[in-house]
Amino acid sequence: MLKDNQPLSILIIEDNLGDFVLLEDYLHEKFETIQIFHEELFSSAISTIKSVKKIDIILLDLILPDFQREILVDKVQKHTGDIPVIILTGYTELVLARKLLSVGVSDFLIKDEINPEILYKSIIYSLERKSYIRGLKKTKKTYQDLFNLSPQPMWLYDISSLHFLDINQAAIVKYGYTFEEFRSMTIKDIRPANEVELLEDSLSQRMLNDSDRFAGFFTHVLKSGENISVEIYSSNIEYDNKLVRLVLANDVTDKLEYLKKIEAQNVKLKNIAWTQSHIVRAPLSRILGIINLLELEAFNSDDLPYLIDQVKQSGNELDKIVQNIVEETKSLNLNTFQNE
Structure with missing residues (x-):
């Protein structure tokens, strides 16, 4: 054996x-x-x-x-x-x-x-x-x-009661609540009053779809009363022999503000592009037309003073359009974006 x-x-x-x-x-x-x-x-x-x-x-x-x-x-x-x-x-x-x-x-x-x-x-x-x-x-x-040393705010909450169960140090620093204060709160308490219904709808939808993982953008309220925009990632995990929800919250307030600035600049750039393709074309077309007349063999020299005056007017008009484009370009604050 x-x-x-x-x-x-x-x-x-x-x-x-x-x-x-x-x-x-x-x-x-x-x-x-x-x-x-x-x-x-x-x-x-x-x-x-x-x-x-x-x-x-x-x-x-x-x-x-x-x-x-x-x-x-x-x-x-x-x-x-x-x-x-x-x-x-x-x-x-x-x-x-x-x-x-x-x-x-x-x-x-x-x-x-x-x-x-x-x-x-x-x-x-x-x-x-x-x-x-x-x-x-x-x-x-x-x-x-991983939970406690993460630089991103993280917490665990009870799926039924929505009460916070565990909170890492990054969340305590970011939101301003003590660990004990967090433990006496639910995840509804860090939402603006007008978004609690949105939270409840989101939770209900996730339960209906039986979805384990979730990502989305929400507004959270700090202890100071300041609102921040956060990108949420969450999933179910087992904690103390019980299924709970793990959440990672990434503050994207500055990022969203930055994107808004970019969108505003894009609108200005589109306007500049439209100006270049439409308004600039009118005086430029007149100048090119006059040049074509001057090149004709049958050109009447008596019309020369009039044509020169038209070229000057078109040139001045074109100069003003270019100056306007330059001024609008300056207002884009491109240096600010480079610094950011």
Whole structure:
């Protein structure tokens, strides 16, 4: 029979020598490289936990001479950190089993039902569960770091009540509310009164479409009373075993003002372009017409003074149009856009 070759260090806390020997045999049957420590009392077991560098699994008898049941489990957990604890008992107590599993015990085994395979599966499951929980904690820490250190305002809110659940530092600085103030508010409280209905419609529409992700432009109100334009990105995430909404808010007030300026300048540029293509053409056409007359062989020289006067008038008219174009171009404030 093939044995599991992963190195393993196990502490068995069991006051019944016969039960310990049986467990020891089962473990040697399934594991190639295993180190087993045995203690009969809670007090001596704690000394072993503190002195041994690494313990992978604890097998704990539920009834010991110095402590028993929930009190024993509670005391052991206070000293074991994230070491998986598997409970061993001679009694089938489903209510107690559920209670202990809910407080972090890895498994609950009945002694009369234990065999090498059951014990092996319980140990492997407990080790995998420990690894998975560590991964979740690492992921949660990564999320917390990204959330708290983000330069953009971010928050979590309850989908049902719309109350703020968590707020990052950037949001606190931007909006001016303290963390405690945010926690007493809903997302409606940072909207202008005349836009609350728009918010409710947006939320209803998202629920109707069963849409997870959302992006859009809204107006928010700072604590100072100032209105800002924000671009919102939001999506559902799981937080404390509950589905909540994560929101990122990007202040685009300056950006929108900048775009308004560009649109206004574009209107002026269109007017200038129209002037160039229409108004300039009239005097220019007259000058070109006069030039054509002068080039004709049948040209009557008596008309020359009149034609010269027409050229002067057209030239002056053209000069005024060019000056107007120059003045309108100056009003565009192109240097301001370059600086921005």
